[in-house]
Amino acid sequence: MGLKASLSKVFAWWVNRELNHIRQNGVSLQQKTFSDLIFAAKNTIFGKDHDFSSIESYEDFKKKVPVRDYEELRLYIDRVVQGEKDVMWPGKPAYLAKTSGTTSGVKYIPISKESMPEHIKAARNALLSYIHETGNAEFVGGKMIFLQGSPVLAEKAGIQTGRLSGIVAHHVPGYLQKNRLPSYNTNSIEDWEEKVDAIVQETQNEDMRLISGIPPWCQMYFDKLSAVNGGKKIKDIFPNFKLYVHGGVNFEPYRARMEETIGFGIDSIETYPASEGFIAFQDTRTEKGLLLMVDAGIFYEFIPSEEYYNEDPIRINLKDVELDKNYALILNTSAGLWGYSLGDTVKFVSKNPYRIVVTGRIKHYISAFGEHVIGEEVEQALMSVAAEEGVDVIEFTIAPQVTPASGELPFHEWFVEFGKEPNNLADFALKVDKALQKKNIYYTDLIEGNILRPLVVNSLKKDAFINYMRGQGKLGGQNKVPRLSNDRKIADELKQYVVNQTR
Template structure:
């Protein structure tokens, strides 16, 4: 009955989504003005003369670009219980995430920002229903592979993982469809939790499955091992929808579709603790629709300038397609000029659709090549398709001083579900694909500064074992596609 009752609502949501997309630039201007007006009497607003801001140029002149470490002074004051620091009042929640140099990060979620997180997820699902007419996922069970919903306490403010916080926002009418149980979701150890999830879902009428692809893959493998079935569709014949985010799905597609027994319609999302940025609004068009009217004013900095003293800052109406941008957030949770570390590229301006291309800190430029995530994923996808191999996971790192001597190289650690028949040919074609992807890499290879890449197949389960050794198995954790040092590579070498 739910699918029939909610079909008119899905149509309303889709009309709203399309209306916002058509006026995205105006919506962004209105949000910027509203954010500045609302926060002018906060400590941050007074410190940065919000009262004098009349234009975007004024805004850029007063609001610096920061990461969490640079914003930490305001964040710590908020965490310590002070009111009206960077947003009015105190946060409703803190989303707790791992930092880099600062350790744990406490990202505020306010009464005003909560609708951005849950409302956008709802819009993505109902927009899909209205576009495709497929809504039977509402009539069966749904699973969201996520972190624990248990909350800690930070000076009276509930604190936990974003996925756990969002779990508390699920409306009562949907909770009857939701799996796993609250008790199972609270289990911290991923492997123990996964076994319980299998217990609770193996006999259920699963219609929608959501999670980060590598952990969904692990879930599928456990289900098939336990049930003795050949495919997930044998076990869940009514499975209608896969929702994912956090990583590029393409490197996992072949393995997941083999496990499922076919292609399941999917919706890609782009959530972060700092805000829900974009979601897939079309099953026929490329890219994710920017969430242009949901309490976030976006800025975009050409990725090559992000560490400059005075980088170019662009509002939405000034961006171009095909340019790699660092994405900057200003939010109704009190984040200002905040660099979340992601890079994006617009694939369309009418409407504004983008794709995530990587992380500012996840690149290889040991020799000036500046290889990014989009390039290694595109190269791997093309060669894997030609060789009909399945890749479970991979990461790339520079080998500057090879222990065997000779020229340095890029080292690719790859876990294959279905390995290539000719590994040497696979490596040669992968290197050729990288030459096509990155002109600087091409110059280094042609100039004998680098030798062609070296392929290091890992043992089955190597990446899971590595993540477990780091205490990052399951949940929203993922392996970086590439890094400019040997931290991950040297750990993986033991596998």
């Protein structure tokens, strides 16, 4: 074992002691975070507008600070972006993370000098938790690849601006810099396909041991890497590759195909980073869920999903959450976001310690007929049948068809790109429909009440989703296809790629 691997085990032991404090003191650490955040921001413009000086409890806070999404906070965020000081957090942000919103166009998320280190610490601790639990540290002595956005930063009003992953690239610890790929020049290539081709050339002869990135884009890298190496499995190109770090989307729909490409069942670490803050990471392989970062400059609030669109929804903090209940996640951060609706939904699978799973997006659901089908339900329904049938799913999305041909009942229309297709698409669709009915009683009632007909599956051409994303100018980086929509914008675009359909 190399010196770096040996030292990392010692560091991992020390970090695990810190994490045990987090595991055992979630509620008290959240209360301290709440008090610290309110005190720090009381003299900002937002703090004065919302009378932070008089806030003494969470109940006070809820009365003075409403829940808002990005658009509703733009009155303040635009002033931050224009370079004004002390708007939502003391001073000016260290960075603006540029991200694409589904309704807001380009969004600029402030990252402060206080919040930036928390992104780095959480990513580091995810790796160290793995080392501590498994004893596997050899990957730190080899090369590591991070598929991410360009590290080239622009400036807006004197604030450095770029994609979160590109910003983070400037903060990789020194002891990892020599091991890190791709090179700065390659990482700076803006065109995603050109960039992936360059990464393949730069990395194919290296001792790659850890690879990190969003699953669909890592799969694209693996496919290109295999193609230029005569169809070899990744394990034969990188014999010491042992660990995959992922986040951004659920890995399970991609796992089977990726592990087939790699050639074995890879160890993986799930993370939950967002431009707004690093929220959680997988700290153990023996328990379900991700450890919530309760001591990282974020005070969390939760709204039951079914309450979210009510005029006065129930709004709770960590001490009142229940297990196995879907919540919309609300953030208050050390970068100055207050009552900020992230748009994600989570479910607690443990309260000792507080661990969550990400279940979807609050706006990504289908409820054209009152069924409120969510991402977690469709993913579990599809992947359970795919596993049973030996079917390989590459990507999928779903939309309602509310105006079918004359005489037909409405239905949910699924667009699926298969790696390995079902032997009988109609039978496969029927099994998925029955699996979804078991997950969602409202959907079952609509089917049994002849309000909806069973779902329809469209099988798509190879690379349909890559071509769709390319056409939208969203190929690569942190971009991903919504799994669920209440409109047919994506569905209508994908019609051109259909090769087979159930009726």
